Amino acid sequence: MRDHLERRARRRRLLARFAVVACLPYLTLKLLWVAGADVGVKDLGSLSRGQWIAANAVTFGMDAIAALIAHVLTRPGGRHVRAWLILFPMWVATGMLVALTVTLPVSQGVIATTGAQNPAMSNDMLRPWVFGVVYGGLGAEGLVLLAAFALYADERWGGLLRTRxxxxxxxxxxxxxxxxxxxxxxxxxxxxxxxxxxxxxxxxxxxxxxxxxxxxxxxxxxxxxxxxxxxxxxxxxxxxxxxxxxxxxxxxxxxxxxxxxxxxxxxxxxxxxxxxxxxxxxxxxxxxxxxxxxxxxxxxxxxxxxxxxxxxxxxIPPSAPGSHHLAAASRPEPRPDR
Structure with missing residues (x-):
């Protein structure tokens, strides 16, 4: 049993490390844009420089949080981080990444089948390769980060998740x-x-x-x-x-x-x-x-x-890794007799 749990923990840490790496192309490109470089940019059009920098700073920060969470999932002490610090950003990330990783492949299949115009090839603002770097990286990030989080959730809340x-x-x-x-x-x-x-x-x-x-x-x-x-x-x-x-x-x-x-x-x-x-x-x-x-x-x-x-x-079974920490943290304080 302990060997099985340790193997799952190793898989979780490996997937989380891949997620950190998958974040790097997106973060690098966003950081260049925030710094004023126009790498891959054709024309901002009606968008002002300030709006462009602000938008990229926000999205850079969001993906940096995802990378930070992925890093936390690689650490043995990640099971003891306060739940809301992991769950809220992961919930937001799940929604965005799932929508992205499903929508893009399906829509590209529709475009290839029907011969419809690919918006990435006719975009007036960004060069076509930018979409490959950004969305390819986000798609890979979504797959490995969500897989790592699923293993993490099973380690930490497996008893609850398996309850009927x-x-x-x-x-x-x-x-x-x-x-x-x-x-x-x-x-x-x-x-x-x-x-x-x-x-x-x-x-x-x-x-x-x-x-x-x-x-x-x-x-x-x-x-x-x-x-x-x-x-x-x-x-x-x-x-x-x-x-x-x-x-x-x-x-x-x-x-x-x-x-x-x-x-x-x-x-x-x-x-x-x-x-x-x-x-x-x-x-x-x-x-x-x-x-x-x-x-x-x-x-x-x-x-x-x-x-x-x-x-x-x-x-929680005492054999589960870190179970004594979770049990102690989740046990309600005794109430005084009335």
Missing amino acids: VRDLTDPAGTQGMQRVLTGIALGFLVSSGMLHLAWGLGSDVGMNAQWIARRNAIGRTGDLVHGLAALAGAAGLHALVFRRWARVRARVPLAMAWTGAGVVFGSSGWMDMGRSPATSALLDVGNTADLIAGLLTLCVGCFALTELTADKGRT
């Missing part, structure tokens, strides 16, 4: 509140999912003329991925909080809710540096719905994880 949905407890009695928040989140997730599926399948409802003119295979594929992720996230969240799929291990609906809500939150436009001319009131409403759905799901997840890990911490 019917056996999940409500130690602090907040399930009623979780269900209220989840009900609201489900409304937003399903609405967003249906809207983006319609857009992905060719509908132009709510689009203005500029938006329609700028639509391409990548945008439509992105809408399909967004729509399916939103609906999958809604199904997983509903199963977890309302205790459906009783015999299924909690990790299945949790992965659906985690990934689906992450994709929705990451696509909500919260990090836009400026407004695209190809927009509409309906897109603004959709982005707001995505943002609210993501934040509500985040609140529900915080409540559930805090309670369930505290409850499960007492039953």
Whole structure:
């Protein structure tokens, strides 16, 4: 048993090291742009130099956080880092990286099959090789970082992840509140999912003329991925909080809710540096719905994880690496008798 756990830990550290390396091309290019170099840049167009530098500084910082998390996953003490310091940025990264790693290959397949124009080859701002460096690196980063995180989560919260949905407890009695928040989140997730599926399948409802003119295979594929992720996230969240799929291990609906809500939150436009001319009131409403759905799901997840890990911490097998640290950290303080 111990040999098996050690092999899994070695695989996790190896994958995390690959993730750090995969971040380097993107970080290097972004750093050059922030420093004022125009490597791979044709023409900024209407974008000012200040906007360009600010946008790249923000995205550089986000990927630097991903690289830092990957580094933490290589360290033996990574299991003892406060959960929220790992989980929140990984949730955001999961949403963005999953959307990217699914959308780009599928859309390129559609372009190759249909002969549609490849936006990367006709881009007026950046040279074609930039897209290969940026998105190729991000795709590789997504695959290895998410694989490393999956192993990390199993090491740290494996007992909870393998629990059947019917056996999940409500130690602090907040399930009623979780269900209220989840009900609201489900409304937003399903609405967003249906809207983006319609857009992905060719509908132009709510689009203005500029938006329609700028639509391409990548945008439509992105809408399909967004729509399916939103609906999958809604199904997983509903199963977890309302205790459906009783015999299924909690990790299945949790992965659906985690990934689906992450994709929705990451696509909500919260990090836009400026407004695209190809927009509409309906897109603004959709982005707001995505943002609210993501934040509500985040609140529900915080409540559930805090309670369930505290409850499960007492039953962690002593043979698990670092179990005595996790059990001690998650054990609730004794309450004085009343």
